[in-house]
Amino acid sequence: MGTYVPNTEKEQREMLEACGFQSFDDMYARAGIPGEMRLKGDLAIPSAGTEMEVRRTLEKAARKNRVYASVFRGAGAYRHYIPSIVGEVCGKEEFRTAYTPYQAEISQGLLQSIFEYQTEICELTGMAASNAGVYDGATAVAEGCEMCRDKKRRKVLVSGAVDPKIVSVVRTYAFGRGAEVAVVPEKDGATDPDALRGMLDGETACLVIQQPNFFGCEEDAGALAETVHASGAKLIMSCNPIALAVMRTPGECGADIAVGEGQPLGMPLGFGGPYLGFMAAEEKMVRRLPGRIVGETTDINGQRCYVLTMQAREQHIRREKAGSNICSNEALCALTAAVYLAAMGPEGLRKTALSCWANAHYLREKLSEAGLEKVHSRPFFHEFVMRAPGEKQARDILRALDGADILGGLLLGDGRMLWCATEMNDRDSMDRAADIVKEVLKP
Amino acid sequence: MKLIFERSVLGRGTDYIPEPDMGMTAPDFKPRERKLNLPQLSEVQVDRHYTELAGETRGVNGGFYPLGSCTMKYNPAMAEDLAALPGFTGVHPLQGDESVQGCLEVMRLTEKCLAEITGMDAVTLQPAAGAHGEFTGLMLIKAWHVSRGQTGRTKILVPDSAHGTNPASAAMAGFEVVNIPSDENGCVDLQALRAAAGDDTAGLMLTNPNTVGLFDPNIADITRIVHEAGGLCYYDGANLNAVMGIVRPGDMGFDVVHVNLHKTFATPHGGGGPGSGPVGCKKFLSGFLPGWRVNEKDGALVREEAKDRVGDVRSFGGNFLVVVKALAYILSIGREGVPATAANAVLNANYLMHLLKGAYPMAFDAVCMHEFVMTLEGLKEETGVSALDIAKALIDHGIHPPTMYFPLIVHEALMAEPTETETKETLEDAARAFLEVLQDARSDPEKAHTAPLTTRIRRPDEVKAARKPVIRYDFGA
Numbered sequence: 001m002g003t004y005v006p007n008t009e010k011e012q013r014e015m016l017e018a019c020g021f022q023s024f025d026d027m028y029a030r031a032g033i034p035g036e037m038r039l040k041g042d043l044a045i046p047s048a049g050t051e052m053e054v055r056r057t058l059e060k061a062a063r064k065n066r067v068y069a070s071v072f073r074g075a076g077a078y079r080h081y082i083p084s085i086v087g088e089v090c091g092k093e094e095f096r097t098a099y100t101p102y103q104a105e106i107s108q109g110l111l112q113s114i115f116e117y118q119t120e121i122c123e124l125t126g127m128a129a130s131n132a133g134v135y136d137g138a139t140a141v142a143e144g145c146e147m148c149r150d151k152k153r154r155k156v157l158v159s160g161a162v163d164p165k166i167v168s169v170v171r172t173y174a175f176g177r178g179a180e181v182a183v184v185p186e187k188d189g190a191t192d193p194d195a196l197r198g199m200l201d202g203e204t205a206c207l208v209i210q211q212p213n214f215f216g217c218e219e220d221a222g223a224l225a226e227t228v229h230a231s232g233a234k235l236i237m238s239c240n241p242i243a244l245a246v247m248r249t250p251g252e253c254g255a256d257i258a259v260g261e262g263q264p265l266g267m268p269l270g271f272g273g274p275y276l277g278f279m280a281a282e283e284k285m286v287r288r289l290p291g292r293i294v295g296e297t298t299d300i301n302g303q304r305c306y307v308l309t310m311q312a313r314e315q316h317i318r319r320e321k322a323g324s325n326i327c328s329n330e331a332l333c334a335l336t337a338a339v340y341l342a343a344m345g346p347e348g349l350r351k352t353a354l355s356c357w358a359n360a361h362y363l364r365e366k367l368s369e370a371g372l373e374k375v376h377s378r379p380f381f382h383e384f385v386m387r388a389p390g391e392k393q394a395r396d397i398l399r400a401l402d403g404a405d406i407l408g409g410l411l412l413g414d415g416r417m418l419w420c421a422t423e424m425n426d427r428d429s430m431d432r433a434a435d436i437v438k439e440v441l442k443p
Numbered sequence: 444m445k446l447i448f449e450r451s452v453l454g455r456g457t458d459y460i461p462e463p464d465m466g467m468t469a470p471d472f473k474p475r476e477r478k479l480n481l482p483q484l485s486e487v488q489v490d491r492h493y494t495e496l497a498g499e500t501r502g503v504n505g506g507f508y509p510l511g512s513c514t515m516k517y518n519p520a521m522a523e524d525l526a527a528l529p530g531f532t533g534v535h536p537l538q539g540d541e542s543v544q545g546c547l548e549v550m551r552l553t554e555k556c557l558a559e560i561t562g563m564d565a566v567t568l569q570p571a572a573g574a575h576g577e578f579t580g581l582m583l584i585k586a587w588h589v590s591r592g593q594t595g596r597t598k599i600l601v602p603d604s605a606h607g608t609n610p611a612s613a614a615m616a617g618f619e620v621v622n623i624p625s626d627e628n629g630c631v632d633l634q635a636l637r638a639a640a641g642d643d644t645a646g647l648m649l650t651n652p653n654t655v656g657l658f659d660p661n662i663a664d665i666t667r668i669v670h671e672a673g674g675l676c677y678y679d680g681a682n683l684n685a686v687m688g689i690v691r692p693g694d695m696g697f698d699v700v701h702v703n704l705h706k707t708f709a710t711p712h713g714g715g716g717p718g719s720g721p722v723g724c725k726k727f728l729s730g731f732l733p734g735w736r737v738n739e740k741d742g743a744l745v746r747e748e749a750k751d752r753v754g755d756v757r758s759f760g761g762n763f764l765v766v767v768k769a770l771a772y773i774l775s776i777g778r779e780g781v782p783a784t785a786a787n788a789v790l791n792a793n794y795l796m797h798l799l800k801g802a803y804p805m806a807f808d809a810v811c812m813h814e815f816v817m818t819l820e821g822l823k824e825e826t827g828v829s830a831l832d833i834a835k836a837l838i839d840h841g842i843h844p845p846t847m848y849f850p851l852i853v854h855e856a857l858m859a860e861p862t863e864t865e866t867k868e869t870l871e872d873a874a875r876a877f878l879e880v881l882q883d884a885r886s887d888p889e890k891a892h893t894a895p896l897t898t899r900i901r902r903p904d905e906v907k908a909a910r911k912p913v914i915r916y917d918f919g920a
């Protein structure tokens with residue numbers, strides 16, 4: 001207890017007395033808390049523990065989890081190599097414990113790091129403007145949809161090749177605002193352009209696509225952008241940030257908004273969070289971006305410095321008229337991404353992306369030789385769908401892999417499995433996985 | 444300070460991963476053509492750059508940080524270690540239930556503790572921050588009314604002292620916001636509340652203790668009025684640090700609550716996040732909670748989605764590693780420490796208020812909870828020195844300024860929240876600095892406008908920043 005509440009009982013008594021309170025109970029009574037409302041008795045939670053005891057409890061819990069030697073599962077969360085420098089920098093007390101940099105004079109370091117992050121996101125996406133980030137990739141998509149909607153254009157189209165978890169979040173946010181959501185069918189592993197044309201109308205605000213999409217395939221984003229723009233709607237591209245090092249950028253494809261899950265940029269899997277939603281937009285939409293944005297300016301001595309800017313967009317000024325309610329964001333995750341990108345550099349990121357691509361293509365061939373069927377024939381990045389002869393075999397494969405400390409692909413139903421490879425998977429581990437699959441499927 | 448891009452030298456770099464083994468093929472997707480301007484640096488340069496930036500960033504361990512409404516308490520070092528255990532960081536969120544029993548155990552125990560502390564029946568850990576929790580809680584309220592065919596309940600009542608996220612969240616959930624004025628004591632005007640509550644009321648959002656740091660003495664009447672009108676009561680738990688273990692939102696008549704793990708439960712603020720905004724609710728709403736729930740089945744923990752759930756408010760189960768830190772904190776202070784923490788937070792605030800009272804006018808003359816609001820309206824009129832000027836001058840005394848200009852109902856507001864982790868002598872030193880700053884301001888108002896004097900940069904031009912925004916580095920042609 002004394003660890004975090006420093007004042008001794010004697011000091012507490014002195015302070016109570018100085019304030020004119022007879023006791024803590026008296027203090028609460030005089031603060032207007034009705035006596036009958038006070039909690040009677042103790043809370044039914046565990047008793048206080050020393051640091052050693054708490055550590056033991058949580059270490060025991062951590063040991064009950066499986067951390068696989070090889071992971072071939074992605075679907076929105078990816079195991080990548082994280083250079084040690086990332087943890088070293090992001091663990092610095094100042095970055096870790098500060099809050100939102102409201103006081104620019106004592107927050108220049110934090111503000112500048114966000115400005116640098118924004119620049120790097122613009123570079124990755126090829127867009128004009130980035131915010132300081134939102135909660136995760138899925139909420140970034142939902143916020144992006146809100147940026148596109150207006151009184152006339154209330155409908156949001158989402159490609160059927162977008163991660164179902166993202167679609168679920170978009171639907172929740174849309175239910176809130178009273179927006180309509182429709183899913184554009186997927187055909188052969190990508191957004192069906194013919195179906196899209198039939199669904200676009202004067203009330204469509206935007207189309208959401210994912211690049212590479214949920215099935216790992218490349219979307220013909222440039223063509224989709226043209227189709228969408230022809231009807232006056234906007235294109236939101238949710239991108240894998242590692243893939244952006246080598247794939248055509250949203251900017252080059254003509255997207256209006258680029259978003260994505262920033263987790264691959266130096267954040268551990270962590271059972272789902274904290275992650276990072278990155279958001280960038282073309283110039284015209286800057287003032288519709290939600291959340292914090294850092295801008296450059298000068299101080300009274302004319303020195304370059306940084307401040308939170310365009311705050312008139314935000315909830316603390318606009319209240320119910322704000323485009324978003326976001327206040328706290330994922331700043332330390334944005335810093336993580338920035339440090340990761342600075343440490344990797346353009347060459348390191350390119351190597352990572354190409355390793356993902358090369359390993360995934362190797363794995364797919366191996367799994368195909370082992371008896372799984374390729375499902376799509378489009379260009380893909382680091383994820384792909386394979387079909388087992390049936391759902392039972394797919395489950396048997398996962399079980400066999402599990403026994404060898406390997407996390408296999410994600411079951412999508414009907415024996416389909418979504419596999420992933422990153423730079424972390426070496427040839428040996430892929431060969432071994434394929435051998436196990438072969439063994440299971442052996443007639 | 445140089446930007447990281449200005450330190451970059453063509454051809455420098457690091458070697459963290461091996462050359463890709465491309466085999467005989469080359470990528471067949473459409474390639475990126477645009478050059479990728481990322482910094483090209485050696486590792487030591489990266490480290491020094493960020494060490495320099497950290498040197499110009501003020502954290503909680505750098506000194507007193509009484510930023511009101513944010514609960515800038517000390518963040519236990521132990522929690523960092525535990526959240527970094529490979530058994531937590533290395534777990535994929537889409538692994539099978541049997542392989543994530545430890546994570547589910549952490550979540551279940553955290554949910555149980557939070558439900559008990561808030562007096563609720565069920566908790567979701569999916570929301571990523573307080574505002575996200577507000578949106579989630581309002582969606583529960585919406586889903587409940589819709590499920591009962593009460594689609595005419597379109598309005599959310601929000602006191603005018605509320606944090607900006609409250610009305611913004613209500614709008615995101617599709618509600619019309621009705622502002623309820625505060626009375627002369629800074630609390631909800633009961634008459635106005637009675638007049639506003641009716642057939643179209645979906646609910647009320649209330650922060651208690653409220654944003655002026657006072658416990659609303661009419662709390663039981665408030666929740667009764669809303670319930671009698673057929674609405675539900677939402678509790679913004681941002682200020683739970685004042686009352687945890689003392690009174691519970693569930694016992695005050697609230698149906699839904701969010702808590703901020705990054706405030707009350709000591710998880711670090713990360714320069715703005717990540718936080719975590721768990722939402723608790725009464726049983727009749729629990730079927731609407733988003734995401735999956737941790738349940739027990741045949742002696743093992745499983746993830747199950749309720750069929751009436753409002754969908755998902757983000758991917759996966761929430762900011763899990765933040766939850767680990769919060770649980771470490773809860774287990775360490777335990778059932779004895781929870782109320783003691785609150786009591787000392789309130790005592791520290793009252794003590795600091797007591798030390799400042801004669802010199803700094805308080806917005807409301809009453810026993811405060813964990814924070815208090817001063818008003819410098821008089822000083823501004825007399826001398827032209829504003830709350831901002833005082834805040835900036837405090838920087839020269841090594842103090843992080845209190846929250847400025849919030850809540851909006853107090854003019855020239857400074858809101859100070861010392862938290863329970865500060866010592867008596869820190870509060871006394873701080874009080875001396877506050878008094879000195881005020882004295883200096885009175886004797887030389889002109890100089891007060893130029894503070895701080897000790898920082899590298901001073902008084903950035905915010906108007907210029909907003910008028911022609913420069914929000915990324917220009918690499919030139």
Ligand SMILES: Cc1ncc(COP(=O)(O)O)c(C=O)c1O
Pocket residue numbers: 326327328512513572573574575606608609650654679681682703718720
């Ligand atoms: C009273 C109050 N409500 C809600 C919030 C929003 O919480 P968050 O920033 O975690 O979204 C805050 C945060 O500052 C607050 O002070």
